[in-house]
Amino acid sequence: MAINTNYDNSYMNTYTDGTKVTNPNSELGKDQFLQLLVTQLENQDPLNPMDDKEFIAQMAQFSALEQMQNLNESFSAVKAYSLLGKTVTASVDSNGSSSTVTGKVDSVKFDGSNLYLEINGSDVSLDSVTSVSD
The missing domain is CATH 4.10.280 (MYOD Basic-Helix-Loop-Helix Domain, subunit B)
Incomplete structure (x- = not known):
């Protein structure tokens, strides 16, 4: 069977x-x-309501x-x-290809839900950082 x-x-x-439901992480x-x-x-039984x-x-x-x-x-x-002022290495994925960005963190940006580090003039997600050095 x-x-x-x-x-x-x-x-x-x-x-x-x-x-x-639009929660990608479930x-x-x-x-x-x-x-x-x-x-x-809304759906509780009126004769047996939920206990306080x-x-x-x-x-x-x-x-x-x-x-x-x-x-x-x-x-x-x-x-x-x-991480401000420190040298970081990050793995960045763009258009299906992966590249590595290394440089000093110049600033931090927040777009309302994600934090980005400005490295060499480009914004890199905080989650993509792979190593940090002074």
């Missing part, structure tokens, strides 16, 4: 209102967590998630600013 391993998981990538972000909580509240202790615990988890994300952004910024 053959076992079918081709599953259609497209239903797992949509909210109840039909909008698509991690539960704060927006998805809040949407899940609202959906849970459960609701408070979920809100605490939401708050903790948000604070961890804020800390992560702060640590990334500190890491980027600590």
Whole structure:
């Protein structure tokens, strides 16, 4: 007997209102967590409502998630600013080809979601740095 391993998981990538989930890492972000909580509240049984202790615990988890994300952004910024004036080597992918950029970090740029180091007049993502030297 053959076992079918081709599953259609497209239903797992949509909210109840039909909008698509656009989180490429498949991690539960704060927006998805809040949407899940609202959906849970909308669909609870009126004769058996959610226990207030459960609701408070979920809100605490939401708050903790948000604070961890804020800390992560702060640590990334500190890491980027600590590289100012240092010589770094980074692996940069552009148009399907990989190249190595080496130079002194002249400035740090933040575009709202990503940090970039300016090296020899070009912006390099902080995540692409492979080595650092004084």
